[in-house]
Amino acid sequence: MRIRTVSVHTGVAKDKSYNSVITPIYPSSTFYFDAIGKNKGYDYTRTANPTRTALEENIAALEGGVGCSATATGMAAVTTVMFLLKPGNHVITGDDIYGGSYRLFSSIFSGMGLSFSFVNMRDVAAIRAALRPETKMIWIETPSNPLLNITDIAAVTALAAERGILTVADNTFLSPYFQRPFELGVDVVVHSTTKYINGHSDIVGGAIVYRAKEIEERGRYLVNALGLAQAPYDAWLALRGVKTLAQRMEAHQENAMKVAEYLERHPRVKKVYYPGLKSHPQGELIRRQMKGFGGMLAFELDTSKIPLDRFFERTKLFALAESLGGVESLVEVPWQMSHASMGEAALKLSGITRETIRVSVGIEAWEDLVEDLDQALKG
Numbered sequence: 264m265r266i267r268t269v270s271v272h273t274g275v276a277k278d279k280s281y282n283s284v285i286t287p288i289y290p291s292s293t294f295y296f297d298a299i300g301k302n303k304g305y306d307y308t309r310t311a312n313p314t315r316t317a318l319e320e321n322i323a324a325l326e327g328g329v330g331c332s333a334t335a336t337g338m339a340a341v342t343t344v345m346f347l348l349k350p351g352n353h354v355i356t357g358d359d360i361y362g363g364s365y366r367l368f369s370s371i372f373s374g375m376g377l378s379f380s381f382v383n384m385r386d387v388a389a390i391r392a393a394l395r396p397e398t399k400m401i402w403i404e405t406p407s408n409p410l411l412n413i414t415d416i417a418a419v420t421a422l423a424a425e426r427g428i429l430t431v432a433d434n435t436f437l438s439p440y441f442q443r444p445f446e447l448g449v450d451v452v453v454h455s456t457t458k459y460i461n462g463h464s465d466i467v468g469g470a471i472v473y474r475a476k477e478i479e480e481r482g483r484y485l486v487n488a489l490g491l492a493q494a495p496y497d498a499w500l501a502l503r504g505v506k507t508l509a510q511r512m513e514a515h516q517e518n519a520m521k522v523a524e525y526l527e528r529h530p531r532v533k534k535v536y537y538p539g540l541k542s543h544p545q546g547e548l549i550r551r552q553m554k555g556f557g558g559m560l561a562f563e564l565d566t567s568k569i570p571l572d573r574f575f576e577r578t579k580l581f582a583l584a585e586s587l588g589g590v591e592s593l594v595e596v597p598w599q600m601s602h603a604s605m606g607e608a609a610l611k612l613s614g615i616t617r618e619t620i621r622v623s624v625g626i627e628a629w630e631d632l633v634e635d636l637d638q639a640l641k642g
């Protein structure tokens with residue numbers, strides 16, 4: 264079945280009592296046993312819940328994994344995956360990953376016996392040079408946030424496989440509709456379902472998707488033991504949202520392409536980062552690895568011509584807000600907002616400037632979005 268069918272038909276038809284077409288919300292914290300040792304597969308909602316299971320089946324099917332854990336937030340998913348490691352282990356990841364992941368790695372897990380190398384993930388040689396005997400995980404986030412740099416997933420997983428290193432891909436930006444990391448050899452896929460999977464900016468959530476049964480078992484054990492699972496209500500909303508993933512991703516992409524092309528021609532814009540533009544330096548890899556370009560882009564505003572504040576005061580359809588992947592368009596300044604927790608030195612190293620504006624392009628009419636940007640850029 265194609266993704267458009269899978270997203271609609273997986274994890275539904277769960278209600279044998281009344282035949283509801285839509286999966287019910289099971290808000291029960293506990294489930295009774297028919298006899299000691301005999302229940303219907305659920306005992307306590309931290310461990311498992313039928314609504315959450317339905318969402319997990321759906322996301323696992325979309326990614327092509329053997330199973331999935333739906334977590335309370337994207338960071339809960341990232342946290343769980345880090346607990347697959349042991350003190351002394353070393354992790355290689357990008358110098359331009361999601362700010363919250365960077366903070367978790369550099370200020371929480373670094374103090375708990377793990378060590379990290381933050382490298383330029385575009386450069387496979389740099390990844391190879393960072394390898395140590397104790398390297399046990401390579402954390403991939405591609406396209407990166409917010410500069411849309413691309414990591415060659417197959418090259419990284421080949422490097423890791425020779426050495427028995429676990430590979431993880433944060434697939435939040437493209438969603439399984441535009442990128443399927445398991446097909447490129449990745450072991451674990453992580454999502455902030457807050458973004459495209461749910462798509463409506465009305466919950467926070469995360470997902471860990473497993474390629475093999477052994478890691479799934481360990482992952483489920485950890486989510487339960489750490490207490491990081493998603494609430495049934497939120498899982499239910501994510502399951503509703505994911506059904507239109509394909510249609511939304513197509514709409515996001517079409518709009519992002521129009522906005523990127525418009526911005527690239529604008530005299531007050533110095534540079535545009537979008538994988539769909541011919542100017543993106545990694546075009547060959549993009550076509551090889553991605554099934555689409557997604558709805559995220561970034562650009563450098565020429566603040567000698569228009570002050571940053573002025574631009575944000577004037578936009579009407581693009582709300583100044585963090586987060587991304589919802590049906591509505593958002594703009595933000597990574598330096599001061601989403602990526603501020605990285606600190607100045609790391610920000611500079613990653614190529615983010617004070618003038619970098621990140622855009623999450625929504626599914627509105629692209630003509631309205633371009634008109635809004637046009638009047639805002641007049642300043």
Ligand SMILES: *Cc1c(COP(=O)(O)O)cnc(C)c1O
Nearest residue numbers: 336337338361435455457467468
């Ligand atoms: C938002 C995001 C996260 C964190 O997810 P939350 O749901 O905010 O906890 C992780 N990775 C990426 C790429 C994200 O965009």
